[in-house]
Amino acid sequence: MATLLQDLIRIIPDPERIITENIDRKYLSDQLGRKQGHADALIFAVSTEEVSGVLRYAWKHAIAVTPRGAGTNLVGSTVPQKGGIILDLSRMNRILELDEDTFTVTVEPGILLRDLQAYVEARGLFYPPDPGEKEASIGGNISTNAGGMRAVKYGVTRDYVRGLELVTADGTVMTVGTKNVKDTTGLPLKHLIIGAEGTLAVITKCILRLIPKPETTVSVLIPYPDLKTGIGSVIRFLRADADPVAVEFMERSVVRLGEAYAGVKYPDGPGAAGKGKRAESYILLSFDGSRSEVEQKVERVRRLAFENGSLDYLPLWDPKQAAEIWAVRGALVKAVEAVSEQEPIDLVVPIDKSEEFIRFVNDLSARTGMQMISFGHAGDGNVHLCVVRGDRDEETWERELDANLSELYSRTYEIGGLISGEHGLGISKRKYFFKEADPANVDWMNRIKDALDPKHILNDRISYIR
Numbered sequence: 001m002a003t004l005l006q007d008l009i010r011i012i013p014d015p016e017r018i019i020t021e022n023i024d025r026k027y028l029s030d031q032l033g034r035k036q037g038h039a040d041a042l043i044f045a046v047s048t049e050e051v052s053g054v055l056r057y058a059w060k061h062a063i064a065v066t067p068r069g070a071g072t073n074l075v076g077s078t079v080p081q082k083g084g085i086i087l088d089l090s091r092m093n094r095i096l097e098l099d100e101d102t103f104t105v106t107v108e109p110g111i112l113l114r115d116l117q118a119y120v121e122a123r124g125l126f127y128p129p130d131p132g133e134k135e136a137s138i139g140g141n142i143s144t145n146a147g148g149m150r151a152v153k154y155g156v157t158r159d160y161v162r163g164l165e166l167v168t169a170d171g172t173v174m175t176v177g178t179k180n181v182k183d184t185t186g187l188p189l190k191h192l193i194i195g196a197e198g199t200l201a202v203i204t205k206c207i208l209r210l211i212p213k214p215e216t217t218v219s220v221l222i223p224y225p226d227l228k229t230g231i232g233s234v235i236r237f238l239r240a241d242a243d244p245v246a247v248e249f250m251e252r253s254v255v256r257l258g259e260a261y262a263g264v265k266y267p268d269g270p271g272a273a274g275k276g277k278r279a280e281s282y283i284l285l286s287f288d289g290s291r292s293e294v295e296q297k298v299e300r301v302r303r304l305a306f307e308n309g310s311l312d313y314l315p316l317w318d319p320k321q322a323a324e325i326w327a328v329r330g331a332l333v334k335a336v337e338a339v340s341e342q343e344p345i346d347l348v349v350p351i352d353k354s355e356e357f358i359r360f361v362n363d364l365s366a367r368t369g370m371q372m373i374s375f376g377h378a379g380d381g382n383v384h385l386c387v388v389r390g391d392r393d394e395e396t397w398e399r400e401l402d403a404n405l406s407e408l409y410s411r412t413y414e415i416g417g418l419i420s421g422e423h424g425l426g427i428s429k430r431k432y433f434f435k436e437a438d439p440a441n442v443d444w445m446n447r448i449k450d451a452l453d454p455k456h457i458l459n460d461r462i463s464y465i466r
């Protein structure tokens with residue numbers, strides 16, 4: 001250990017940024033903190049040169065490296081599996097350049113999504129990707145191809161990455177992509193890195209695409225008597241040329257937990273068309289554009305909502321109220337987690353299959369007795385489920401969870417879906433991925449890993465890596 005420390009001090013000149021004793025447990029885990037790894041050193045890098053130096057050293061000595069952003073992942077992808085070095089990028093968090101003429105911003109990977117969004121919006125610009133966890137880093141968002149709320153209209157993180165500076169496993173510094181809009185100049189290496197969960201290279205600089213900030217954004221909360229009716233109306237909204245930015249669905253049971261957690265109350269009483277029924281599910285939409293465009297979209301969807309059985313229709317013109325309603329949505333994972341251990345699922349199905357899939361989930365839950373709370377990005381088929389442990393002992397929980405997940409994922413693939421829409425595979429989902437994915441697909445992913453990191457030092461044993 002003394003030798004490792006002495007070697008690392010030659011690369012990282014500040015001993016305060018190298019921890020080799022009593023590494024805080026949070027760095028050995030993910031946001032959930034249940035799976036714990038082990039490491040010989042935790043390093044807080046502050047420059048590309050330091051990242052390169054650490055990787056050159058690790059490469060030479062075949063030492064495992066786990067890159068880490070803000071550690072908010074939910075799948076164990078920052079749990080060091082093979083010891084070695086945790087390479088924390090959170091202190092590389094500067095904004096390097098705002099180029100308003102090319103609509104790009106260049107940042108270091110450790111900047112938090114929240115800080116980037118605030119910075120560009122204060123200048124009349126907009127970074128559309130909007131995953132629920134605003135304290136995630138941009139490097140982490142890129143490494144998981146984070147999705148989030150606004151994917152329906154704007155797409156996912158991948159769509160906003162113009163270029164990256166990388167350090168490959170052997171310490172080579174390389175740039176992939178540029179500020180240019182178009183690029184047919186050889187293989188798109190950038191796209192291999194996006195969503196690779198830190199298995200192929202470490203991101204040290206990010207050139208991101210921006211758009212002008214929309215003039216107005218307004219959200220609408222629509223209560224429904226049941227989940228089926230709510231989800232059933234989503235396709236109608238999408239077809240209505242109303243161009244929603246976000247379309248989220250939530251069951252009443254999970255909203256109740258979110259309300260308690262965030263201290264905000266959702267309206268659940270019968271509205272104008274309520275006919276005495278109470279809300280059992282909600283669709284939360286948002287629209288953006290000029291004020292008049294937004295007003296038209298809100299009205300177009302109002303008619304469709306009532307035609308499709310909504311109990312009420314609540315445009316949230318007051319930004320404070322809208323922020324409170326969204327705060328409940330943003331808090332759902334943490335709200336469920338506060339009540340019971342749970343396994344968060346983020347599978348994705350074709351949008352026209354969402355309703356059928358949720359029905360399958362409810363049937364499975366009734367049959368197996370395993371509580372499954374559903375919410376998610378209804379507009380893009382990204383179903384979030386919290387599979388709730390309740391008072392099961394460890395052995396029963398592991399066994400029953402595995403049986404339920406096997407059924408869930410098998411059905412997901414049957415209807416054309418995928419195991420992860422945005423969280424990644426990490427260590428939690430790789431078993432099911434290997435079971436369901438096309439073997440040729442898995443094989444080529446592993447060949448790419450072997451080509452870029454033949455010694456398997458970067459984030460080995462997670463995700464698709466056999």
Ligand SMILES: Cc1cc2nc3c(=O)[nH]c(=O)nc-3n(C[C@H](O)[C@H](O)[C@H](O)COP(=O)(O)OP(=O)(O)OC[C@H]3O[C@@H](n4cnc5c(N)ncnc54)[C@H](O)[C@@H]3O)c2cc1C
Pocket residue numbers: 031066067068069070071072073074077078089109130131132133135136137138139140141142143144145146147148149197198199201202203204330331333334422423459
């Ligand atoms: C309450 C809550 C809500 C969430 N909502 C969403 C959501 O709506 N949509 C969504 O997509 N996700 C969501 N997440 C999951 C999580 O926030 C995302 O996966 C996020 O992108 C992770 O970013 P991070 O900085 O925390 O990365 P980390 O957790 O630190 O790392 C994630 C992965 O990226 C790798 N990595 C990190 N930085 C780098 C780098 N610079 N170079 C190479 N590899 C790197 C790590 O090795 C790891 O494999 C949510 C999480 C929570 C807790």
